[in-house]
Amino acid sequence: MLSAAQFETYALYSILSVAIAGLLYAILLALQILKEDKGSPEMQKIAKAIQVGANAYLQRQFKTIALLIVVLSIALYFTAGSTYIGLGRSVAFLMGSIFSAMVGYTGMNMAVRGNVRVASAAGRSFGDALRIAYRTGTITGMLTDGLGLLGGTLILMMYGDLAYEVLLGFGFGGCLLALFMRVGGGIYTKAADVGADMVGKVERSIPEDDPRNPVVIADLVGDNVGDCAGMAADIFESYEVTIVSAMILGYAAFGHKGVIFPLMVRAMGVLGSIIGTYAVRARKEMKNAMRAITRGFTLSALVSIIGFFSFAYFYMNDIGASFEILGMRIPKVFLATLAGIVLAMSVNTLTEYFTSKRKPPVKEIVDSTQTGAATTVLSGLSIGYESTVWAILAIAGAIFASITIFGSNSLYASYGVALCGIGMLTLTGNNISMDAFGPISDNANGIGEMSGLKGEAREVLADLDSVGNTTKAITKGVAIGSAVIAAVALFGSYVESTKLPAIAVSNPYVFIGLLVGGALPFLFSSLTVRAVRGAASLIVKEARRQFNSIPGLMEGKTEPDYATCVRICTNAAQKELLVLGVLAILSPIIVGFLLHEEALGGFLAGIILTGQLLAVFMTTAGAAWDNAKKAIEDGLLGGKGSEAHKASVIGDTVGDPLKDTAGPGLNPMIKVINLISLIIAPTVVANKVLTLPVVVAVVSMVAVTAVALWYGKRESVSANE
C-alpha cells in the first residue's frame, strides 16, 4: 500500500506525463500536417501573403507590449514578501505570458499553413480536407491543454504549499497576454471585416473574398490573428485561471487532495481529448462531418468522465464527503465537476437557441429587416439583452448547485464553483479544435475563391466553411460561460485571501466600489468599439480610394494594393492596446489603495456582474445578426441584393466588433483585474503606505499610458484629415 505522500508524488508525475503527452501529440499532428500537399502556386502565393501579414501583425504586437511585460515582471518581484516567492512569481509571470503567446503564435502559424493544405486537399476528397482542417485546430487545442497543465503542475511540484503565491504570477501572465491578443486581434479582424463588407458587399456589390476587393487579404489575415491567435490565447487563459483558482481554493478548503483533484480532472481531459480528436474522420458528406466531430467529442467526454469519476470514487471520497444517490456513493467533488459539464451543455443550448437560423430569435431579426436597418439593429439589441439574462440565470444556477453540494460557506462554495469551471473546460482540446476549425476552413474557402478553384473542390470548401461556422458558434458559449465561472472562483479566492468577514454592499465604500467596478466594462467596451469603428473608417476610406483611383480594378484587370490595407489594420490594432492594458492594471490598484480591501471586493463583484452581462449580450447579438444575414443570403426575403439583405448587412456590421472584439475582450480583462487584486491584497490589507516599487511601477505605467494616449491622439488626428 502506498502512503498518501507517495501517492501524491506518483499522481503529480502522472499528471506531468499526460501534459507532456499532450504536447507530443500536438507536435506529431503538426509534422503530419506539414507533410501535406501545399497546393498550386496560385494558392501558395495567396497563403504566403496571409502568412506574411499575420506574422507582421504578431511581431508588431509583441514589440508593443514587450516593455510593459518587462516592467511588470520586475514590479511583481517586489510584490511578494520574500526573494524566493518574488523570483518565482516573476518567472511564473513570464512563463504564463510566453505560454499564452506561444499558444497564440503557434496556433496562428499552423492555421496559415493548414488553410492552403485544406484548399489543396479539397481537390482530392472531402475526408482529407476535413481531417487536415480539424487536426490543424487540434494542434492549438493540445498546446493549450498541455502548456496549461504543465505550468500548473510544475509550479506545484517546485513550490509545494507556497505554490499559491507563485501561481498568481502564472495566471496573471496568461491573462494579460490574452487580453492583448484578444483585443488586438479583435480590432484587426473586425476593422478588416467591416471595411471589406462595407465597401465590397454594400457599396460595390461584389461577393465575399473577391480578389478585386483591396481589403480581402487583410480580412483573411484577420481571421487568423483574431479567431485563431486571439481565441487560443483567451481560452488558454481561462484554462489556466480555472486551474489556478481551483488550486488556491482547494488547498485552503481540503489541503493537498483539494489541489490534486482538479489537476487530475484536467489530465483525464487531456487523455480524453487525445483519443477523441484523433478519432475524428469522415467520408464525403457534410452531415458526416458534423457527426464525426460530435462523435469525437462524445468519446472524449466519456473517457474523461469515467476517468475522473474513478479517481474521485477511489481516492477523493473523503474530501467534502459523498452523497448517497440511488444507493451509490457519489463523491461531492465529482458532482461539482459534473455540474460544470451540465453548465457547458446548457450554455451551449442557450447560445444555439439565440443564434440559430432555425430558431425564433434570428427569425425575428430576419423579419425586422423588412422595415429597414434601424429595426434590424433594434431587434438584435433586444435579443442580445434577453439572451444575457438566461445566461446569467444558468451561471446563478451553477453557483446554487455548488451551494447545494458544498453548503453556503464562502470558501467551500467557491471551491465548488472552481471545480465547476474545471468541469466546463475539461474538453478544451476538443473545443479549440472545433473553434479553430472555423477560421481555417473560412481561410481555405477564401483561398479557393481567390485562386479560381472550380467544381466539386469549391463545393467541398464551401461545405467545410459552413460546418466551421456552426462549430465556432457552439464553442463560443463555453468560452464565455467558463470565463465568468473562473472570475467567480477568483472572487472567492479574493475573499479567502483577504480573510474579510464580509464584503458588504451595505457599507457605502463597498457600494462605491461596486458602482465604479460595474462601470469599467462599459468604459472598456466603449474604447474597443471606438477603436474598431475608427480603424474601419480608415479602411473604408482607403478601399474607396483604391476603387476610385486604380484604373481597371473593378474589371479585375489590375490587382489592388493589399499591403496598405494590411498595414492600416496592423497599426490600428496596436493603438488602444496599452491604454486598455494599463486601465486593467491600474484600476484595482487605485481602488484598493484609495478605498481599501472591502471596497476592492465590491469593485470586483461589479466588474464580474456587468462584464458578464455585456459580454454575453455582445457575442449573442452579434452572432444572431450574423446568422440573420446568412439566412437572407440563403434565399429568404429576396436573398442577396434585396433591401432586406442590405439592412441585414448593416446589422451584421454593427454586431461584428461587438461579438469579436469588445465582448470576448471583456473575459481576460475581468480576470486580469481579479488577479491584480489578489496580488495586491496582502499589501492593501496590511494598509501599508505605497511602497517604493509599487510607486515606481505605477508611475512607469502611467507614463506608458500617457505616451500611448498621446500617440493615439496623434494618429486619430491624422485619421480625420
Add this chain to the structure above:
Amino acid sequence: MLSAAQFETYALYSILSVAIAGLLYAILLALQILKEDKGSPEMQKIAKAIQVGANAYLQRQFKTIALLIVVLSIALYFTAGSTYIGLGRSVAFLMGSIFSAMVGYTGMNMAVRGNVRVASAAGRSFGDALRIAYRTGTITGMLTDGLGLLGGTLILMMYGDLAYEVLLGFGFGGCLLALFMRVGGGIYTKAADVGADMVGKVERSIPEDDPRNPVVIADLVGDNVGDCAGMAADIFESYEVTIVSAMILGYAAFGHKGVIFPLMVRAMGVLGSIIGTYAVRARKEMKNAMRAITRGFTLSALVSIIGFFSFAYFYMNDIGASFEILGMRIPKVFLATLAGIVLAMSVNTLTEYFTSKRKPPVKEIVDSTQTGAATTVLSGLSIGYESTVWAILAIAGAIFASITIFGSNSLYASYGVALCGIGMLTLTGNNISMDAFGPISDNANGIGEMSGLKGEAREVLADLDSVGNTTKAITKGVAIGSAVIAAVALFGSYVESTKLPAIAVSNPYVFIGLLVGGALPFLFSSLTVRAVRGAASLIVKEARRQFNSIPGLMEGKTEPDYATCVRICTNAAQKELLVLGVLAILSPIIVGFLLHEEALGGFLAGIILTGQLLAVFMTTAGAAWDNAKKAIEDGLLGGKGSEAHKASVIGDTVGDPLKDTAGPGLNPMIKVINLISLIIAPTVVANKVLTLPVVVAVVSMVAVTAVALWYGKRESVSANE
C-alpha cells in the same frame, strides 16, 4: 419662545400651506392659459385630433392597469401588521397612484391645449408664444411639486411616528403609475416617431410633420403622451420617492428634525419655483428666450438655497452637527443638500458635453456617418458606453461626499444621500417647466407646419422648438441622476429596515441575488425595445399601405387615414405593460422568499448598478444620435438627403426607443422593486411562510401576466401575418 413640539406643528402647517400655494399657482396659470386665443379653425382642427388621440390613449391605459391597482391596494392592506397601518398604506397607495396619474393626465391635457395657443400666439409675438409655452409646462411642474409635498406632509401629520409604514404605500403607488405612464407613453411615442421617420423621411423623402404622412397625428400625440404625461409622472415619482426615503432615514437617524428638514427644503423649493417661473418672460430673440429661462432658474435657486440655509442654520444645526468653514458654522444637513445641487449641475454638464452638437462626441458620430449606418450606430454605442461611466463616477462622488459629511455609517451616509436627492430635485417646478416646454413647442411647430402657417410666425415656432430641444436635453440628466440617488437612498432604507448587519456579496446567496438583479434591467430593456420595434413595424407597414393604396396622397390631394395609425400605437403601447409591471412586482417577492433578505439586498444592489448604467447609456446615446442628425440637417456633410444624412437618420431611429422608452422606463422600475422589497422586508425577515393574502396576490398577478402574455402572443402573430 416656542417649544420644539409647537415649532414642529407650525413648521408642518407652513409646509402644507406652501404645498397648497403651489397647487393654487398651477390653477391660476391654467386659467390664464385657457383664456388665450385658440388660433385658426385649421389649427383647432389639428389640435383637436391630437387631443382626442391623447385622451383615448390615456383612458385605454388607465383601463388596462385598473384591475392590477385594485388587486394591489387590497394586497397591501394585508402586508401591514395592523388594520390601522394596513388601511393607511392601501389608501396612501391609491393616493400615490392617483396623484401620479393626475400629474400626467393634467400635464398632458394642458399641453394639448397650450400647443395650439402657442401656435396662434406666434403670429402676435415671440414673447407671447414663449410665455404661453413655458407656463403651460409650469402647470405640470407645480402640480408635481404641490401634490408630492402635500401627500408626504399629510401622511406625516396623520400618522406621526408610524408615517414610515404608510409612506411606503404612497411611494409605491406613484412609482407604479409612473412605470406604466413612462413605458406605455414611451412605446407609443417612439413607435409613432420611428414609423413616421422611416416611411416619411427615409422612404418618401417628405419633411417632418408633413400632413401627407399618415403617422403625423400619432407622432404629435406621442409627444404628449410620452414626453408630457410619461415624463411628468416619472419626475413626480422621483420627487415623491426622494422625500419618502429622506423621511424614513431622517427619522431613524435624527428623529423628528430629520424628517422635517427635507420637507422644509422642498417647501423652499416650491416657493423658489413659484417666484422664478413667474419671472420668465422674453421679448424677441431666441437668445433672450434661453437667457430668460436660465435667469428664472437662477432666481429660484437663490430663493430656495437662502431659504433652506437659514432654516438649517437657525433650527437644524444640532442635527448631525456642523462644520467650521472659513470661520462660519455650516450645518451638515445643509452641505448634504447642497451636494445634490452640485451633483445636478455636474450631471447637466456631462449630459451637455456628450449630447451637444458643438462637442467632440456628437462630432465623432457626424464623422462616422460618412462611412455608413453601421459605423454611425457603433460610434453612438461607444459614446453612450463612455458617458455612463462618467455619470456613475459623479454619483459615486455624491455618495463619497455624503460619507465625508456624515461618516461611513450606513444609516447616516444614506441619509446624506437622501438629502442629496432632495437637493437635486429642489427645483422640480423649474425643471418640469423646461422639460415640458420641449414637446409643447414641438407640437406648436407641428401644428404651424400642418396648418400652413407662413412667414415670421413660422420662424418664431421653429426657434421655440429649437430652444425646447435644448431645455429638454438639459433636464434629462437630472431626471436620471436623481432617480439613481433616490434608489440608493431606498437601498439605504432597506438596509436600515431589515436591520441586517451586512449585505455581503461574499455570501454566495447574495452573489446570486446580485447576478439576478443585475440581469433584470437587461430583461426589461429587451422587452421595451422589442415592444417599440414590433409596434414600429406595424406602423411602417400601415403607412406604406396607405401611400400605396390611397390615390392622390403623395400629391397632397387626399388626406391620409390618421386614425388607424393612432389606434395601432394605442394598442401596441398596452401590450407589454402588464408583463413589465408584474415582472417588477413579482421578482423581488420571489427572490426575497426563495433566497431571503440578505440576497434580496444583493438583488437590489445589482438592479441599481446595471439599471443606472443602462439608463444613462441609452438616454445619452439616443440624444447624441439625435443631435448628430440635427447637425447634418443644419448643413454638415451635404445636409438633408445626403448619404450621411440617411445614415444619421438610422442612428437616430435606433436611439429613439432607447432614449425615450427603455432608458427612462428603467427609473421607475428600479424604484418599484426597491419599494416592494421594503414593503415585504418585515415578512421576509420574520421568515414567515407565504401568508394567504400574499399567495392570493401572487397568484392573481401571475394569472394577469398569463393572460397578458397570451394576448401579446396573439397580437404579435397577427402582426407577422
